[in-house]
Amino acid sequence: MTALKRKLAIVTGGGSGIGFAIAEKLIQQDMKVIILGRNAERLDAARQQLGDACHAIPADITHLAAIPALVNSIVEQHGPINILVNNAGINHKKDFTEVTDEAFQQVMLTNVTAVFTMSREVVKSMLPLGAGCIVNISSMAAQYGIPKVIAYSASKTAIEGMTRAMAVELSPKGIRVNAIAPGFIYSDMTAKALDSDPERKARVFGRTPMGAMGQPTDIGDAVVFLSSDAARFITGVVLPVDGGNSIGF
Ligand code: NDP
Structure with missing residues (x-):
């Protein structure tokens, strides 16, 4: 995908799990990536x-007031940002x-406010280019009621609404905005919980038509596709990458 060559991406939460795989896949496309x-x-x-090809910047995206300076310093040092992947996220499991x-x-x-602030600041650097691409990482928890993750579900549904609102406003300016809704992906967030609970693991596999969990690289491949010119006419969508989980079984 030559259109990605030498472009600059930011991946929030790129130090682990899905974010790491996204960064790795973008770098394989000859991109420069800030994690x-x-x-x-x-x-x-x-x-x-x-x-x-990777640069790491320790930063807490919930420190909203620091985000404009962070994004400015990235642009000053590395040039305009072409792709933003809002991947960082947390969950809170409780009754x-x-x-x-x-x-x-x-x-x-x-999961929501920091995604908005990061996007707003990065979009300022994309507007003069008349081009750019944002990929927000949602979850199937946006569409399904899942017990004990009330805040997570609310936050991921908000991300999907924000994706559509950003897409209609920014696409006329050359900036495409899409989301990916991963299904059960094997990462730090899920591994511990599932490995210690074989019954739950069997339930997860049973609920997925493809009968397996996805790998972080599956999300990385989808980010590469949505960021590339192969997706030049795609904006405002939520792409499930879930082994068929969202179509039922
Ligand atoms: P991880 O917990 O492995 O990764 C989350 C990443 O976000 C970490 O690198 C963490 O880095 C970073 N992060 C969290 N809070 C902040 C913060 N305040 N500032 C900066 N970075 C932060 O989880 P996954 O890789 O599994 O999840 C990645 C995304 O995919 C999340 O948005 C998650 O909701 C989504 N997802 C995951 C699924 C799965 O099955 N794994 C399914 C559906 C969606 P650090 O701790 O260093 O700050």
């Missing part, structure tokens, strides 16, 4: 693994009545 995350040590280990206002707000701050 962001809070854990500086883990981020640096990821940067070493990803090689010279409905045990979710505190603070915990709910923290999930919304990370």
Whole structure:
């Protein structure tokens, strides 16, 4: 996909799991990738693994006031940003009545407000180019009721609405905005929970027509596609990458 060659991408949460695989797949397309995350040590280990095309910047995206300066310094140092992947996200699993206002707000701050602020600042650098691409990582929790993840579900549904609203406003200016809704993907977020609970793992596999969990690289491949010219006429969609989970069984 030559259209991606030498372009610059930011991947939030690129130090682990799905974000790492997204960064890796973009780098395989000859792109330069900036990965962001809070854990500086883990981020640096990821940067070493990803090689010279990767730059790591320790940053907490919930520090909203710092985002404009962060994005400006990236543009000053590396040039205009072509692709933003809003991948960083957190979950908070608790019974409905045990979710505190603070915990709910923290999930919304990370998964929604920070996605908005990052996108707003990056779009400012895309507008003069008249081109750009944003990919938001949602979840099937946006479409399904899943018990004990109230804030996560609300946040992912918000991301999908935001994706459509951004797409209608920004696509006339050359900026495409899409989302990916991963199904059950084997990553840090899911591995511990499933490996320690074989019955749940069997249920997950049973609910997925393809009978398996996805790999982080499956999401990376979908990001490459949506970011590339092969998707030049695609904007405002939510692409399920879920082994058929969303079509029922
Ligand atoms: P991980 O927990 O492995 O990764 C989450 C990443 O987000 C980490 O790298 C973390 O880095 C980063 N992050 C979290 N909070 C912040 C913050 N405040 N500032 C900067 N970075 C932050 O999870 P996954 O890889 O599984 O998830 C990636 C995305 O995919 C999430 O949006 C998740 O909701 C979504 N998803 C995952 C599914 C799955 O099955 N795994 C299914 C559906 C959706 P650090 O801790 O260093 O800050």
